[in-house]
Amino acid sequence: MPTEPDDQFEAVLTYLKETRGFDFTGYKRTSLARRVRRRMAQVGVDHFSDYMDLLQVDPDEFDALFNTILINVTDFFRDAEAWEHIRRDVIPALLAERDPDEPLRVWSAGCSAGQEAYTLAMLLADALGPEQFRQRVKIYATDVDEEALTQARQASYTTAEVENLTEGQLQQYFDQQGGHYVFRKDLRRSVIFGRNDLVQDAPISRIDLLVCRNTLMYFNAETQAKVLGRFHFALAPRGILFLGKAEMLLSHSRIFDPVDLKRRTFRRIPGVPTGLGSLVTYPRVPERAGEVGGLDELREHAFSAGPVAQVVITGDDIVALINQQAEALFGLSPRDIGRPLRDLELSYRPVELRAYVEQAKVERRPLRIKDVEWVRAPGDSVWFEIHVNPLVHTDNGLLGITIVFHDVSAARQLLEELEHTNRRLESAYEELQSTNEELETTNEELQSTVEELETTNEELQSTNEELETMNEELQSTNDELQAINDTLRERSAELDQVNDFMETILTSLRLGVVVVDRDLRVLVWNRGTEDLWGLRSDEAVGEHLLNLDIGLPVGELRSAVWAALSDSTTEDVLLIDAINRRGRNTTVRVVVAPMRNQAGESVGAILVMEPSDARPEDARPEDHDPEDHDPEDHDPEDPGPENPSPEDHDPENPSPEAD
Structure with missing residues (x-):
């Protein structure tokens, strides 16, 4: 490919910086141009302008260009000797320098596909145990490659990508899903991925x-110095920086001390200015171009x-100096200047300061007291981060101690909201990831x-043809049905006629006919029975025969009915004294016969009742139709219902209609 002018490159x-926000101007031009030309060759373009x-x-x-420029070469425990140094020496030293409950913050810069961040997680979980790891550790993993971050967030790796891990590490820290190994979800929540351009x-x-x-x-070199300054600002006092074996610049740096130069571990030098607003604890006297008058008064007002x-x-x-913010915040005044610190409420509230002051004197290093809560009134809390810095003379003599109270209430609230939001996002992402896996399945x-x-469908086509044939057969069957x-x-219709005929017979009979089943429940109660006893059919049907309250002493029928139900072949004829519906004493002739089915088995009993002394006046007047009366058939010796005989006259019941 021909060489092109540098201005085109x-x-x-x-263009990449303005359109996508990627600033590659700090990269080495030789390697950067070589990678861009490699991508141009892949797409068949010869000139940068094209x-x-x-x-x-x-x-x-x-995306394709960024993947070419940002070579994401990484692996679990890449350069095993250096990682063994981190496990054996660096992590135990970090934990020994911190309180047992103090959080531990780790940053994996340029994390690529996440193997480096999860390697750190495994080492720290080994050192602390899973429970302490979840409570104390936050690993921030950043990169500029969004595609690599997407893969890192999934925490899913192929068998080839985890070949550097032991079988014990795979079983302890990964769940196998199909052909992939997925990092444990409970530990994964402590690893936070995000985009960051160094x-x-x-x-x-x-x-x-x-x-x-x-x-x-x-x-x-210039960009390296800028990034190193940012790293110095990012690290806590005595924080550790771990670089790759190809990076040698820090061996000559004045802001980091080598811990192990061979394995590229360095410790932050405290108190060195980094250009990012750090507090200078080792003062130096600058060279002055000329004398400035009134400096003492100017310093006093600036401090105040x-x-x-x-x-x-x-x-x-x-107490030597108190500025206006301290006076307003803690109720101090210029009268407190010259008093011992122990005499001020400030020495023990909001936090016990005297021990930290003594420590700063002895160790000659700045101390930071984090997360100090001061409850000024119920419901009114202020959070401070207090810096205790020794003021050291050029000959290492102690001049004094400066105590700075930074109000971090707003920052703490924002941090809590951010952590809450991050937890929700992580939970949502895990649910989304789970849903994605379910969708793939x-x-x-x-x-x-x-x-x-x-x-x-093919089987249904064949079945459809069979169904058509069956439909024709069913149509023929339907005609038959x-x-x-x-x-x-x-x-x-014929059966209805027979039923009507039978009903007519039973209604026409002047005799009382009762049919009961084997449980002595009344099945038939004809019109003659109604006339005889004054009990309607709808009141009798379904009732137990022996429970009927009529003028006939039904208890005397018990033995005859049970005989008929016991497959007896004979009929019993009984004469029973009773009281008819008119309240008159009468003798009733009762014939009890078994009711048999076609197999000859007794399924009930038939009772036929007839008053043995029946007289015409016992019939109901409404049963005689005047139009059917023939005068020629009238017997003059029969008084009939229209001409009752004197002996039948009842003064209390003068006419049949009265009954």
Whole structure:
């Protein structure tokens, strides 16, 4: 590929920065240009100007170019000897320097696909135990490659990608899902992934262990110095920086001390200015171009007007300076200057300061007291981060102690909200990841179902043809069933006629007819029985015969009825004294016969009742139709219902209608 002017290549870098926010201007030009030309050769473009035109029309080309520039070469426990040094020496030292409950913050800068971050998680979980790890450790893993971050968040790796891990590590820290190994979800929550450009974006602060391996070597010297300054700001006092074996710049740095130069571990030098607003505890006297008058008064006013509360004490713990913020916040006044610190409420509230002051004197190093809560009133709390800094003379003599109270209430609230939001996002992401896996599984099942449906469709085509044949047969059968149905309706009509005929017979009989089943429940109670006893059919049917309250002493029928139900072949004829519906005494002739089915088995009993002394007046007047009366048939000796005889006259019941 022909050599092109540098300005055309720089134009491509400027376009990437303006359109996508990636600033590659700090990368080494030789290696950077070589990688861009490699991508241009892959897409068949010869000139940088033509390639910039391709980037403008094809947005997907950006991802391919970034993957080429940002070579994501990483692995679990890459360079095993260096990681063994971290496990054996660095992590135990970090834990020994911190309280048992103090959080531990780790930053994996340039994490690529996440293997480095999860390697750190495994080492710290081994050192602390899973429970302490979940409570104390936060690992911030950053990169500029969104595609690599997406893979890292999934925490899923192939068998080839985990070949450096032992069988015990796989069983302890990974769950096998199909052909992949997925990092444990409960430990995964402590690893937070995000995009961060080391050159442009603000660094993460208060880091105890910062891992940035084989990333700085891609930057030029100026950019490396800038990034190292950010790392110095990011690290906590005595924080550890872990670099790759190809990076040698820090061996000559004045802001980091080598811990193990061979394995590229360095410790942050405290108190060295980094250009990011750190507090200078080792003062130096700058060279002055000329004398400035009134410096003492100027310093006093500048100190008094400082934005944060600050108190300065001498080496003998005598209060020397109090600024306006401290006076307003803690109720101090200029009269307190010259008093011993122990006499002030400030010495023990909001936190016991005297022990920290003594420690700063002895160790000659700044101390930071985090998460100090001061409850000024119920429901009114202020959170401080207090810095206790020794003021050391050039000959290492102690001048005094400055105590600075930083109000971090708003920052703490924001941090809590951010952590809460992060937990929700992590939970949502895990649910989304789980849903995605379920969808992939469902997709495979659906694909299999489609194939089965295609086979089923062919079977249904064949079945459809069979059903058409069966439908024709069913149509013929339906015609036959219709003819049978017509016959059944005719038979039903005939049966209705028979039932009506039987009902007519039973109604026409002047005799009382009662039919009972084997449980002595009344099945038939005809019109003659109603006339005889005055009890309607709907009142008697379904009732127990022996429970009927009528003029007939039904108890005397018990033995005859049970005889009829016991398959007796004889009929019993009984004469029973009773009281008819008119209240008159009468003698009733009762015939009890068994009711048999076609098999000859007794299924009930039939009782036929007839008054042995029946007289015409016992009949109901409404049973005689005047139109049917023939005068020629009248017997003059028979008084009849219209001409009752004197002996039948009842003064209390003068006419049959009265009954």
